[in-house]
Amino acid sequence: MSETHMPKDKGLDHTLKLLDEGYRFVTNRSDKFESRIFETRLLGEKTICMVGEKEAELFYDNTRFSRKDATPGRIQKTLFGEGGVQGLDGAEHHHRKAMFMSLMTKAGLEEMSAIIREEWEREIKQHSNTEIQIYQAAKHILTQAALRWTGVPYQEADVPEWADQLSDMFEEAGTVGWNHWQARSSRAKAEERIAGLLERIRKKSAEVSKDSPVYHFAMHRDLDGELLDVQIAAVELLNLLRPITAIAVYIDFVLLAVYDYPEEVEKLASEEDIQHFIQEVRRFYPFFPVAPARVKEDFNWNGYTFEEGTLTLLDLYGTNHDPDIWDRPDSFQPERFQAWKESPFNFIPQGGGEFNIGHRCAGEWMTIDVLKTTLDFFVNNLSFEFTEQDLSYEMNDIPPVPKSGVIIKEAQLKK
Template sequence: MASMPADRSPDSTLALLRSGYRFIGERCERYGSDIFRTRILLAPAICLRGRPAAELFYDNERFERANAMPLRVQRTLTGRGGVQGLDGPEHRDRKAMFMSIMTPTAIRRLGELFDDEWQTRIPAWEGAGPVLLYDELGRLLTRVVCAWAGVPLPASQVERRAVELHAMIEAPAVVGPRHWRGWLARHRAERWLAALIERTRAGFSPAPTGSALAVIAEHRDRRGKLLPRRIAAVELLNVLRPVVAVDQYLVFAALALHDHPAWRERVRDDDETAEQFVQEVRRYYPFFPMAAARVRHPFDWQGHHFPRGRRVLLDLYGTNHHPSLWPQPELFRPDRFTGRRVDPFELIPQGGGDHWAGHRCAGEWITIDLMKRAVANLTTAMRYDIPAQNLALDLHRMPALPPIGLTLTNIRGTA
């Protein structure tokens, strides 16, 4: 049996919080190995990166998700009892519920709502002073996703719900007040949506057919039972929260257009080029650093032993920056996708493998569609300036957005 390189520290949780996105990658480089063992949250863990590791990690026979996610992530980002922590037939059933929402027609409708809302906002941005893109898009996506999902949202509540959704996204990897704000935000949002599920089931708040609210409120599990209303609220939040989180990628896309202005022309002219640009934004910029699972049955892989129950962390960011998959990974180069077929374990910012059978992100197509539409809006529907500001990404922070999420000035519509 090969000996697995080991992190020397008695516990690496703080190092993980401090190193952020580079935690696994830095150690892999130090040990000359894409696998090493460490201790996280006072328990042994195995860290992996790269394509073969991703293929292993998404093998449902070898890994399970029950109790894999640290409590601080469940308390803020994902909630408890949702699809992320399910395994086997229960997971397949719940995941099918999500995938049934993601029809081409529904994705197009979300995109059209997004474009309409963006174009309606341009006159207001024209007259305004500096526009903070991250905050502005957070509100815009909150309005759009609620309208799309069938969730009633009075204009007076948009700001509050957008702040809550952002708080949940920003909380898992921080300590102190920002973490507790995320915890409180989740508590409030679950209460709000559980009450809505109850009203919908009772017929007082009818949901449009096929909307996320209708599908989740009416979903029956394999035993024919409706989801408990709190779990239904967690799952509805699993649609609202990540659609709003796409605003981070939209800020990154705007940054990439700013840093690589030659691509502005190219993405405008051709849909395939726009898609390559968006794929490179998803590869290059940091989002979720890693995914967690536990060993279901003991097994050996590449001469290393994986004992039952061991927590395993797959480096999503590090796989997207692995030099054997992506030559010169630290360069932003959308044309690396020209003529390249990407298999399900290579480009994994939203997980790998199969969307239905495994835990790969249910909202990946939505994400790509919204990003392409945002790029089109930024390059054709308006002109703007980006004044001098601190645009550095801090890879030690999760999420790693620039400090105030990108300020635009002098916005002018082109219509």
């Protein structure tokens, strides 16, 4: 194919613009260039940005892109940790990913939903006379649920500390200065605590159920038949605990949608309606902005040259708002999912492609189930009111939690 010139963002570096424009950085430029692929410079490095379904299909082609060294060091030291599944390729990745996916059984997911319902009931009974800030409450509930579900032994009094450490990792991952160091310190402390536990499980001096995820991760063997380095096993256990706590961001958006779109809440009659509402929340609101990879070897696609080693970002938020895929993408319409033609690349809030052989989020089914359980609980088992509050959020804040955190009052379980 003949070569096409890839549009290029003028200027030395656009990192500050990325911080300023946030979720709209890629689409602002793809609209300006009238191109779904363009070149820019971020953190001093040539970077290709892409948005759209076909582009997602290309991005998730394992023969074209690799995850090795794709995530910036400062994000690894806070959000992901070092040596985890996110940075692996090929057979090593498939084997490690299977360790996660084997937990996502029907029984495992049902157990999580049951825990979530129980924890919300407990929360409401304890706070029926006070206001409840949903984001804070959800972080606490989800941390407790994450510890229970993974089988990590814990004291109830320690849950706030666990919740703070896990939240620092995703709330402060993209920050600079003090907050960044706070996130690094929280990760270091959590990794140390978990590595100690995993060592004790291996030496049989800590008792945990042999069916539990924590036992499974402690005893997991890599392709060479060796137990995982204990530090890496700790990083992987945090790859369960941290994102389970992070579902709080979506729970906050679910409640924000309940506030903003009462006419859509009125329509929630069946489990399918609940599912569509949740899917629209995951499509509509911003959360995970982009996924990173590097070009494996030089190749040409649609006339564009991709050079080996080039950092490439796929815009997840932009693809979920792509007018070529979604009719009126900026309006909240759960019923759009009724006649939705699903592909692994057209709806990608938690990444696209395949679960087992690709990097699509291992916890996507769990996230959907937790959100469905929570929405069902709030609309069918609870009466409550919203307080007067500032529900605005910033499109360059990652994650973009509404200012007031969404506050409800007079919450009562329905008889």
